[in-house]
Amino acid sequence: MIDAEHARLMARYNKWQNENLYAAAAGLSEAERKQDRGAFFRSIHGTLSHILWADRVWMARFDGWDRPDTPNAESGSMIADFATLRAERERDDQQIISWTDQLLDGDLAGPLEFFSGALKSNISMPLWTCLTHFFNHQTHHRGQAHAMITAAGGTPHDTDLFLMSEAQNAPA
Secondary structure (H helix, E strand, O other): OOOHHHHHHHHHHHHHHHHHHHHHHHOOOHHHHHOOOOEOOEOHHHHHHHHHHHHHHHHHHHHOOOOOOOOHHHHHHOOOOHHHHHHHHHHHHHHHHHHHHOOOHHHHHOEEEEEEOOOOEEEEEEHHHHHHHHHHHHHHHHHHHHHHHHHOOOOOOOOOHHHOOHHHHOOO
């Protein structure tokens, strides 16, 4: 089982890596960001939009956020404008950090009950399992975005967790 400190570390890593990818993607043209590159959510923009969409779905379950109206199949186009997508990503990352900052170890063992649209059924599992999936999902799709940005000529920096500075990992 993970502890609350691990959740806080992952929330800060999430923010650090999103800043990395969005900065690199900003150096590309809109056409390059939206070019179909054969990924599951087609493009760099589509993949970044899907990550934000999924984060909001999970945060609706974790912390009562508004659930996106956009269905999963259209999550890559939830926000069409890159500047808006980036601003909302930055805002949501800070809110995720704020939420993890108030977590206690005991909270993570408790059950999370939700309806899964993917499975079309009610689910109950420990919060720590769902939170592990949340961060793993982000990392998975950020890896895809990183590869597409690099192939397009962008230069995102390293993704290794141990390279995140102490300043970036400090509580907000």
